[in-house]
Amino acid sequence: MNVENTNTTNDTVPQSAVNPEASTDNGATATSPEAVEENLLDQLHNDLEAAKDRVLRSQAELENYRKRAAREIEDHRRYANLPLMHDLLPVLDNIERAIAAAENTQDVAGLLEGVKLVSRQFEEIFARHRCLRIEALHLPFDPHLHHAISQQATDEFPPNTVVLVTQSGFQLHDRVVRPSLVIVSRGLDAS
Numbered sequence: 001m002n003v004e005n006t007n008t009t010n011d012t013v014p015q016s017a018v019n020p021e022a023s024t025d026n027g028a029t030a031t032s033p034e035a036v037e038e039n040l041l042d043q044l045h046n047d048l049e050a051a052k053d054r055v056l057r058s059q060a061e062l063e064n065y066r067k068r069a070a071r072e073i074e075d076h077r078r079y080a081n082l083p084l085m086h087d088l089l090p091v092l093d094n095i096e097r098a099i100a101a102a103e104n105t106q107d108v109a110g111l112l113e114g115v116k117l118v119s120r121q122f123e124e125i126f127a128r129h130r131c132l133r134i135e136a137l138h139l140p141f142d143p144h145l146h147h148a149i150s151q152q153a154t155d156e157f158p159p160n161t162v163v164l165v166t167q168s169g170f171q172l173h174d175r176v177v178r179p180s181l182v183i184v185s186r187g188l189d190a191s
Helices: 034-078 084-103 108-128
Strands: 131-133 146-153 163-165 171-172 175-178 180-186
Touching: 084 108, 108 131, 146 163
Parallel strands: 146 180
Antiparallel strands: 131 171, 163 180, 171 175
């Protein structure tokens, strides 16, 4: 038994879309194809305007983010040394106390002990901030860490050994802040 479907249109497509002349539920005639196209163009225009608005808002948000990030980076750079300065202020206070004590007393031994304490306090702060003294005395000369200011003929140490440190060097993490100024040994036969 072969039953033919007499309705040739797809059931999911409204009749008014297939036949623009078909009447709607309320009995009025459907819109013409030109009106449908105009409605579609209006909708596309509205969608385009909404998309442009979203793009502009996104660009503005991105620009605001960039400015905010730049301000935060600048603030970080500007105030990066704040913990170091906070740690150094007590050392400055102790130096001022030592100066005041030196002006009011003749006790040189006490003054010397006070200055040594301030020096140790400096070293502790440097170490806390990962700025360490470069060890050099009696070690092989390393041009990356040391700056030779002179050579000294000696048979006490092998050639190219640091025999005297005239100024200590410091290293922040793995970067040299200041190289050690050193005097390096050379053999007695070298002139």
